[in-house]
Amino acid sequence: MAQVSSISNEQSPTAKSIILKISRYNPEHDESSQFMEFNVKYEKWTTVLEAILDVKKHYDHSVAVRYSCRQATCGSCGMIINGKPRLACFTKISELDSNVVTVEPMNNFPVIRDLAVKFEKLFDTHQKIKPYLIRDDTELISDEKEFLQTPEEVEQYIQFANCIKCGLCNSACPTMATDSSFVGPQALAQAYRYVADSRDKGKDSRLKIIDDSHGIWRCHFAGSCSQVCPKGVDPAMGIQLLRGYMLGFRS
Amino acid sequence: MSKDEHREGIGGMINPRRYGIERVAYLLMRLSGLGLLAYFIGHIYETSNILRGQVGWNEFMEMISTTEGHIIMSIVIAMCVFHTVNGVRVMLGHGGVGVGKPTRPDYPYDPASQNYRHKIGIYSAMVLAAVAMMYGLAVMFGE
Amino acid sequence: MVDSIEFDLIICGSGLAGLRAAIAAAKKGPHLKIGIVSKVQVMRSHSVSAEGGTAAVLFEDEGDTIESHVYDTVKGSDFLADQDVAERLCVEMPQEIHQLDHWGMPWSRRDDGRIDQRNFGGYSFPRATYASDKVGFFEMQTLYDTCQKFENIEYLNEWFVTSIIHDGKRFMGVTAIELGSGTFYTIKGKALIIATGGAGRLYSFSTYALSSTPDGLDMGLRAGMALKDMEFVQFHPTGILPSGILITEGARGEGGYLLNNKGERFMKTYAAGKMELAPRDIVSRSIMTEIQEGRGFKHETGVDCMKLDLRHLGDEKIKEKLGGIREISIKFSGQDPAKDLLDIRPVCHYMMGGLHTDIDGATEIQGVWAAGEAACNSVHGSNRLGANSTSECIVWGKITGELAIDYIQKNESTNPWPHHLVAAEEKRIYDGIFRGNGDVNPYEIRQQLTDTMNDKAYVYKNETNLIEGLKTIRDLKKQTWKHVDDKAKEYNTNFANVMELDSMFRVAEIVLLGAINRKESRGAHARTDYPKRDDANFLHHTLAYYDPTEPIMKTHPVTITKYQPVERKY
Amino acid sequence: MRESTIMKIHYGTALAAVALVAVHILMRLTMGYAESLEYENVLANYKFVPYAIMLELILVLLAVHGFNGLRVILLELKQGRLYEKAVSYGCLVAMIGLIAYGSRTIIMTNMGMA
Numbered sequence A: 001m002a003q004v005s006s007i008s009n010e011q012s013p014t015a016k017s018i019i020l021k022i023s024r025y026n027p028e029h030d031e032s033s034q035f036m037e038f039n040v041k042y043e044k045w046t047t048v049l050e051a052i053l054d055v056k057k058h059y060d061h062s063v064a065v066r067y068s069c070r071q072a073t074c075g076s077c078g079m080i081i082n083g084k085p086r087l088a089c090f091t092k093i094s095e096l097d098s099n100v101v102t103v104e105p106m107n108n109f110p111v112i113r114d115l116a117v118k119f120e121k122l123f124d125t126h127q128k129i130k131p132y133l134i135r136d137d138t139e140l141i142s143d144e145k146e147f148l149q150t151p152e153e154v155e156q157y158i159q160f161a162n163c164i165k166c167g168l169c170n171s172a173c174p175t176m177a178t179d180s181s182f183v184g185p186q187a188l189a190q191a192y193r194y195v196a197d198s199r200d201k202g203k204d205s206r207l208k209i210i211d212d213s214h215g216i217w218r219c220h221f222a223g224s225c226s227q228v229c230p231k232g233v234d235p236a237m238g239i240q241l242l243r244g245y246m247l248g249f250r251s
Numbered sequence B: 001m002s003k004d005e006h007r008e009g010i011g012g013m014i015n016p017r018r019y020g021i022e023r024v025a026y027l028l029m030r031l032s033g034l035g036l037l038a039y040f041i042g043h044i045y046e047t048s049n050i051l052r053g054q055v056g057w058n059e060f061m062e063m064i065s066t067t068e069g070h071i072i073m074s075i076v077i078a079m080c081v082f083h084t085v086n087g088v089r090v091m092l093g094h095g096g097v098g099v100g101k102p103t104r105p106d107y108p109y110d111p112a113s114q115n116y117r118h119k120i121g122i123y124s125a126m127v128l129a130a131v132a133m134m135y136g137l138a139v140m141f142g143e
Numbered sequence C: 001m002v003d004s005i006e007f008d009l010i011i012c013g014s015g016l017a018g019l020r021a022a023i024a025a026a027k028k029g030p031h032l033k034i035g036i037v038s039k040v041q042v043m044r045s046h047s048v049s050a051e052g053g054t055a056a057v058l059f060e061d062e063g064d065t066i067e068s069h070v071y072d073t074v075k076g077s078d079f080l081a082d083q084d085v086a087e088r089l090c091v092e093m094p095q096e097i098h099q100l101d102h103w104g105m106p107w108s109r110r111d112d113g114r115i116d117q118r119n120f121g122g123y124s125f126p127r128a129t130y131a132s133d134k135v136g137f138f139e140m141q142t143l144y145d146t147c148q149k150f151e152n153i154e155y156l157n158e159w160f161v162t163s164i165i166h167d168g169k170r171f172m173g174v175t176a177i178e179l180g181s182g183t184f185y186t187i188k189g190k191a192l193i194i195a196t197g198g199a200g201r202l203y204s205f206s207t208y209a210l211s212s213t214p215d216g217l218d219m220g221l222r223a224g225m226a227l228k229d230m231e232f233v234q235f236h237p238t239g240i241l242p243s244g245i246l247i248t249e250g251a252r253g254e255g256g257y258l259l260n261n262k263g264e265r266f267m268k269t270y271a272a273g274k275m276e277l278a279p280r281d282i283v284s285r286s287i288m289t290e291i292q293e294g295r296g297f298k299h300e301t302g303v304d305c306m307k308l309d310l311r312h313l314g315d316e317k318i319k320e321k322l323g324g325i326r327e328i329s330i331k332f333s334g335q336d337p338a339k340d341l342l343d344i345r346p347v348c349h350y351m352m353g354g355l356h357t358d359i360d361g362a363t364e365i366q367g368v369w370a371a372g373e374a375a376c377n378s379v380h381g382s383n384r385l386g387a388n389s390t391s392e393c394i395v396w397g398k399i400t401g402e403l404a405i406d407y408i409q410k411n412e413s414t415n416p417w418p419h420h421l422v423a424a425e426e427k428r429i430y431d432g433i434f435r436g437n438g439d440v441n442p443y444e445i446r447q448q449l450t451d452t453m454n455d456k457a458y459v460y461k462n463e464t465n466l467i468e469g470l471k472t473i474r475d476l477k478k479q480t481w482k483h484v485d486d487k488a489k490e491y492n493t494n495f496a497n498v499m500e501l502d503s504m505f506r507v508a509e510i511v512l513l514g515a516i517n518r519k520e521s522r523g524a525h526a527r528t529d530y531p532k533r534d535d536a537n538f539l540h541h542t543l544a545y546y547d548p549t550e551p552i553m554k555t556h557p558v559t560i561t562k563y564q565p566v567e568r569k570y
Numbered sequence D: 001m002r003e004s005t006i007m008k009i010h011y012g013t014a015l016a017a018v019a020l021v022a023v024h025i026l027m028r029l030t031m032g033y034a035e036s037l038e039y040e041n042v043l044a045n046y047k048f049v050p051y052a053i054m055l056e057l058i059l060v061l062l063a064v065h066g067f068n069g070l071r072v073i074l075l076e077l078k079q080g081r082l083y084e085k086a087v088s089y090g091c092l093v094a095m096i097g098l099i100a101y102g103s104r105t106i107i108m109t110n111m112g113m114a
């Protein structure tokens, strides 16, 4: 019977190989991080995450890396790949066009170990901007129906709702590089997501929260956040539009 | 930076190479702002020489009418023009002008805020700055 | 002394079911402490991958009825669903859709501003509520964000729960390892909701997140609960090659065709009435039959496949309604659905089985509920209809969340904390696994195990294969893979991976045993040696209990209220 | 002050300065750069009250704008309650200082004390 056998690419004749340099750091005994090099095979569809997991499987079980969905929807696998923040599962080795692939933990997040970083700060700031509809009747009582919303109204915010909280934007932002209190593009884009939702009535309270000395004003429209976002969220746009409200350009 | 923060630090903030021209503009904006502030402070001090009367003023004018003085002056002109033009662009951007409209993003995702309008703004700020600098040099050395 | 923390309600798992439960509980018991414990960061749960839709009857004014949803579900289940449970799902669902809307869910809309719905396999009305093709993602976001409102919810990100502690009858707490620091904890609680999701990573070709392993199921099993109907594993017809990532049924719901190498829409031979929108078990079998009869394609990896044609939908419609799968197919397979045919084949996608619960989601241990894919309240019988699973997660998330709070408010436990059980668990983990030794690579064993499941218990099964599979797995289990080479404390994923593998053996064995015992074909369980459904002997659920030597297999009756089993035709 | 107010001032001062600085620089170009800087001409300018007022305005606007810009950069570089307080007040003091110093020049020159 023609059953599937595992679809692995280990012995395939079309496989090529690259050097994968993984940044290693174990807080128990390392002063600073060091690179370890591995020779890995890849096919044209092999992602950086698959290559790392291949290393973990065959060469060194102890590589610490966060991953789950492997399809760019859970936001686990952000890291610096060849110098830029990217999702490991959404970066094919073939598209990097390089014989050496270097992976490091994301900048601007505390490192737990190797490639895994702490996200608590990002989760906290996300919570701080009140990421939910604000109005009196959010809780359904009896058989109410939906709040009406036209497709055009959905289009006003859907882009920003695509955020997977991967943190790449926060890792790329120049303000984030030195400002540990900055809310960051991820949370600001989410503030805009809710402000722009026609069902929401919480604009003023949200604007108040981000109007802080380390709030929205610390964005200088450097745009790096939008350039690295794997989901097309374009935080830079959201932030400027949001600021448009605060400057009275928009209402 | 320490691992418990792992911030990129000033190096990361300044490094303009990894990202687009927007990041270069960001850096130049800061540098020109600081440069102008430094010049501005100097300028206020400089003009106070007028209180020392004609002699004092002339002494001072001679001091800055050197080649170095002119070069510094022309850099100031460039900074001023870049900072002003880019400043206007950034302000428009901050007000939500020309940053694109929210829509459903389609793969491959090109961020609408990183659009040609703003890129043109940045490049024209640079070109104008260069032109102004040339002009300044021509005027100052042309005598 | 083992570190200990305490909650009133512990929710293990942070997918749709877990988060919905948390909100229901937080609302009902504003003064109670609720802890969401998850081995991934809360919002990274597998549920974010759900694509196509959530089933609910929203347009009764346009001819849809609850009754029809119930019947479709029961018929889809090949009459193994408990019909009272199916009814409960369908009745509760509409208001849940509206509740999600009130919480900010970005549902796709009709021009008049109402929530839109699309066609899905096995339904007699287009009732899959959708948000582009990222339904699960947006639902997770809505629930996670709504959770942020409640101050009594705490998030234990990346805590691996290892066992359930109870006094023989009543729940008392769980043991867990905080992955970030590597610390072993006991978490005491008055009630527990298990929402650990499916275990599709038992198969190597799978749509599931890499974290969807059976450790949650296994933990219930070891605590004495039964696993029910584990032999029913759903294979989704359209997993894209080579990754196995899902191409949603919504693609066919929007009008996509399945083509064989003759260029025919072969579904006309198998389900002329519903064509590509027949239930998943039927479409998957049809694909495999076509392949076996030589009408398939070969993918460049050498694997047999079939083609999915979306080109006629046009680029704009694909971008609007199927943006996620467009991204997936272009990025991961280099195929643009507006221009190319997609290479697909049936892929492990859902487990109808799970922890045995009653209609309320209550398990056999007092104070423990199970919800979502981890639970088997028998709403899906032997085959789940697409879009009914996210519905199930949401409905039973809410039900169990509320019931657990009721229970906590009524019951006060006085029994002493069973330290010996914690000690035993610590020994099992640290002596048995962490400090174990051996020279067999556990990752290779895991690969072999999941390959075996793929080979021997795929869309079509037979006695020989299943028995071979069982033997292979038992052989693998005996090898010396139980060791963790990474000795570090912080973020030791090697440790977690070996723990997962340990649980995979027990659950894989039950899947295979159940399949061997069920000598009939029903729903997703298709035996070439017993091709007919056999209501006389097998119209019952399978239960499996833990035993150190071999699982104890039992049966459990099916609840039939209105619909007597008839032949299933589409 | 709310950050939004401060930043509105930052942008407002910048905008206003654009116009005024333009005038200020154009004055340099009305009669040839070097000539414009000759003592008599400069002095004459200072004595011309509207021009002196304009200079004063530029002084205030740019000092406010420039030192706030500095404050922004410093706030982003390092954090901490004490540091941030020091930066804010430091910049304010420097700003006032510069304005005072510049005003002295303008006023004294205007009143013919040079």
Ligand SMILES: Cc1cc2nc3c(=O)[nH]c(=O)nc-3n(C[C@H](O)[C@H](O)[C@H](O)COP(=O)(O)OP(=O)(O)OC[C@H]3O[C@@H](n4cnc5c(N)ncnc54)[C@H](O)[C@@H]3O)c2cc1C
Pocket (backbone or CB within 6 Å): C012, C013, C014, C015, C016, C017, C018, C037, C038, C039, C040, C042, C044, C045, C046, C047, C048, C049, C050, C051, C052, C053, C054, C055, C135, C136, C159, C160, C161, C162, C195, C196, C197, C198, C207, C208, C209, C211, C212, C215, C216, C246, C248, C349, C350, C371, C372, C373, C374, C386, C387, C388, C389, C390, C391, C393
């Ligand atoms: C690709 C794909 C697409 C799908 N699309 C649809 C669809 O369109 N419509 C539909 O109705 N259904 C769909 N389904 C099915 C549906 O997504 C799942 O059944 C549902 O998401 C399961 O949710 P859950 O809450 O039960 O568990 P999950 O979301 O799987 O979450 C499980 C949770 O348990 C945690 N956990 C597990 N083990 C442990 C442990 N030992 N300790 C601590 N935490 C643990 C995990 O961290 C995770 O948080 C799809 C499934 C797949 C695979």
Ligand code: HEM
Pocket (backbone or CB within 6 Å): A219, A220, A221, B029, B030, B032, B033, B034, B036, B037, B038, B040, B083, B084, B085, B087, B088, B090, B091, D011, D014, D015, D017, D018, D021, D062, D063, D065, D066, D067, D068, D069, D070, D072, D073
């Ligand atoms: C006259 C035209 C000017 C305009 C239109 C202008 C505009 C701006 C704008 C919009 C910013 C904010 C940038 C951001 O937050 O992204 C800024 C910053 C700044 N400006 Fe100006 N400015 C002008 C002149 C000056 C002058 C003359 C000085 C010096 C005294 C100066 C000093 C600064 C400084 C130090 C900053 C902070 C830099 C930064 O945050 O990037 N500016 N300017």
Ligand code: SF4
Pocket (backbone or CB within 6 Å): A162, A163, A164, A165, A166, A167, A168, A169, A170, A185, A186, A189, A225, A228, A229, A230, A231, A232, A233, A234, A235
């Ligand atoms: S905005 Fe984009 S880059 Fe930032 S967290 Fe969200 S998805 Fe990631």
Ligand code: F3S
Pocket (backbone or CB within 6 Å): A172, A173, A174, A175, A176, A184, A185, A218, A219, A220, A221, A222, A223, A224, A225, A226, A235, A236, A239
């Ligand atoms: S990179 Fe940072 S500066 Fe603003 S536009 Fe993005 S948040």
Ligand code: FES
Pocket (backbone or CB within 6 Å): A066, A067, A068, A069, A070, A071, A072, A073, A074, A075, A076, A077, A078, A087, A088, A089, A090
């Ligand atoms: S693994 Fe989920 S985003 Fe990469």
